[in-house]
Amino acid sequence: xxxxxxxxxxxxxxxxxxxxxxxxxxxxxxxxxxxxxxxxxxxxxxxxxxxxxxxxxxxxxxxxxxxxxxxxxxxxxxxxxxxxxxxxxxxxxxxxxxxxxxxxxxxxxxxxxxxxxxxxxxxxxxxxxxxxxxxxxxxxxxxxxxxxxxxxxxxxxxxxxxxxxxxxxxxxxxxxxxxxxxxxxxxxxxxxxxxxxxxxxxxxxxxxxxxxxxxxxxxxxxxxxxxxxxxxxxxxxxxxxxxxxxxxxxxxxxxxxxxxxxxxxxxxxxxxxxxxxxxxxxxxxxxxxxxxxxxxxxxxxxxxxxxxxxxxxxxxxxxxxxxxxxxxxxxxxxxxxxxxxxxxxxxxxxx
Ligand SMILES: *Cc1c(COP(=O)(O)O)cnc(C)c1O
Numbered sequence: 001x002x003x004x005x006x007x008x009x010x011x012x013x014x015x016x017x018x019x020x021x022x023x024x025x026x027x028x029x030x031x032x033x034x035x036x037x038x039x040x041x042x043x044x045x046x047x048x049x050x051x052x053x054x055x056x057x058x059x060x061x062x063x064x065x066x067x068x069x070x071x072x073x074x075x076x077x078x079x080x081x082x083x084x085x086x087x088x089x090x091x092x093x094x095x096x097x098x099x100x101x102x103x104x105x106x107x108x109x110x111x112x113x114x115x116x117x118x119x120x121x122x123x124x125x126x127x128x129x130x131x132x133x134x135x136x137x138x139x140x141x142x143x144x145x146x147x148x149x150x151x152x153x154x155x156x157x158x159x160x161x162x163x164x165x166x167x168x169x170x171x172x173x174x175x176x177x178x179x180x181x182x183x184x185x186x187x188x189x190x191x192x193x194x195x196x197x198x199x200x201x202x203x204x205x206x207x208x209x210x211x212x213x214x215x216x217x218x219x220x221x222x223x224x225x226x227x228x229x230x231x232x233x234x235x236x237x238x239x240x241x242x243x244x245x246x247x248x249x250x251x252x253x254x255x256x257x258x259x260x261x262x263x264x265x266x267x268x269x270x271x272x273x274x275x276x277x278x279x280x281x282x283x284x285x286x287x288x289x290x291x292x293x294x295x296x297x298x299x300x301x302x303x304x305x306x307x308x309x310x311x312x313x314x315x316x317x318x319x320x321x322x323x324x325x326x327x328x329x330x331x332x333x334x335x336x337x338x339x340x341x342x343x344x345x346x347x348x349x350x351x
Contacts, residue, residue, distance in 0.1 A: 006201045008228045011147065011177060013095050016236065024239040026056050054244040057234075061247050064254045065222065071194050074227045077234060078242045082183060082208045082221035087114050088233045089204060089223070093147045093177060094120045101148040102141060104133045106322040108156045108181065126323055131158040131288075135169045147176045154184040157319045157330045159290030161190055171200045177229075179204045186212035186264055188291035194224050201226050209250055211293060212264050218246040267293050267333050274333065277343050281350050285327075294332045302327040305349070312345045 009017070025041035032055060044051050058078050066073045079085035094101060096119035103111045105124050115122045123146065125137040138149060149170060153162040171178050180193050182205055193205050205224040210216035220242065223233060253260070271290065278287045278297055283305065286298035299305045302320040306329060309316050317330040333339065 008201065008226070008232070011093050012232055013091075013093065016092065016232065019235065021235045022239055024053070024056055026053050027239070030055075030057070030059075032059075050244050052244075054240055054242065054247055056239045056241075058242050058247050061242075061251050061254075064251055068254060068257065069192070069194055069224070071197065071224055072227070075197060075224055075230055077223040077225070077230050077237070079221045079223065079237065080241050081210065081219040082181070082206050083110055083114070084219075084237075084241060085206050085221040085223045085233075086110065086179075086181075087118075088237055089148065089177075089179060089206075090114055090118045090120060092229075092232050092236055094118060095145075096120060099145045099147045100143075101150060102138055102146060103150050104138075104152075104155075104162075106131075106155075106157060106319070106325050107150075107152045108183075111150050127155075127158070129324075131155060131160045131324070132163055133166055133170075135166055135173070138170060139173055142175060144175075148179055149174050149176060150179045150181065152181040152183070154188050154290070154292040156183065156292070157294070157296055157317070157322065157325065157328070159184075159288055159292045159294060159296050161188055161291050164190075167193070171196075171203060174202070177202050177204055179206065181206050183208045183211055184292035186260075187268060187293045190291070197224060197226065201228070204229060209253070213250075213253060213260055214263065215246075215250060215253060218249055220246050220250050266336075270336060270339050271295065271333050274331075274339055274343065277346065281346055283350055284346075294330050296325070296328055296330050298326075298328050300327065302329055305329060308349055309345065312348075314342055314345060 029040060041053055043053065062073045062076045062078065065076060077085065079088060100121035100123050101115055102123045102125065104127050106127065112122045123141045125134060125141060127133055151162050151167060154160060155162060182192055185192050185207065193203065197203055203225065207222045209218065209220035274295060275287060278284050278295065283300045284297050285300065288296040302318050306316060306318045319325040319328045319330050334342065
């Protein structure tokens with residue numbers, strides 16, 4: 001049953017096999033630390049701290065990340081946010097106006113936006129009432145042009161993890177590539193699927209510096225996959241897609257990773273506190289279980305409550321239009337002060 005006969009060459013868009021990538025000056029001469037006179041890239045030679053092109057392979061950052069995540073450097077690709085990473089995955093494996101992908105709504109909106117942008121058909125099968133997928137339904141709507149299955153775990157906007165059993169079954173039986181979006185994995189007690197990379201050649205994992213790592217403004221997304229998949233994505237990525245300042249500040253943040261851990265712990269403590277009060281609020285009909293840094297709640301009237309929050313200076317996300325999310329609002333966990341304000345307003349609205 002295992003996908004042992006998976007051969008990545010059968011999944012890459014055929015024309016990319018022959019494509020010759022752009023070779024930048026920094027690809028031809030890579031030794032940044034050596035004292036050399038660099039006259040190869042037409043930069044302004046006068047020092048501004050940013051007058052030189054960044055390392056196109058982000059070697060220092062990847063090395064640090066590989067130690068943090070216990071994965072080989074050649075199994076990492078970095079992008080300008082997960083959004084770019086996902087776009088590269090689409091462009092590497094899906095032939096426009098021919099191929100299709102599968103998503104599991106309610107889920108992250110960018111998957112279908114990126115598919116539409118690339119003229120890839122999106123086939124959807126809804127999660128069940130516990131927000132778990134039907135593996136049978138996924139396999140049923142798969143055909144020879146189904147290239148990707150995108151699983152978001154913990155899922156946005158529902159907050160739950162997709163069960164290990166379901167994912168294992170899909171990794172073994174789905175014929176295409178399985179992309180697991182782990183944007184929120186650091187808030188959850190579950191181990192990342194990174195540890196299973198060497199077992200499943202059809203597995204791609206995306207993570208981001210935008211959530212637990214606190215660097216949404218810098219735009220840094222990460223892809224972990226087999227060396228073969230990373231080689232393909234590297235070939236098609238824009239040469240300098242992760243800028244110098246982002247590389248520098250991401251390295252600094254990883255070196256202070258104790259701060260990240262403390263913030264995650266605090267966010268999860270706050271989440272527990274919020275869950276308790278939300279569960280005791282009469283206009284909130286349901287509080288969904290969450291392993292992420294946000295909470296999905298079902299209220300009596302989502303638009304009414306959304307507007308009331310706005311009037312009180314709080315912006316939440318109205319997910320009412322998403323399937324299975326009727327009258328649902330999504331609330332991110334804020335700082336203790338922000339959460340206190342939220343709870344105060346909820347109590348006032350409830351009385
Ligand atoms: C926030 C989020 C991301 C992060 O996207 P970036 O482009 O890295 O900021 C990715 N996936 C999901 C499901 C998200 O909610």
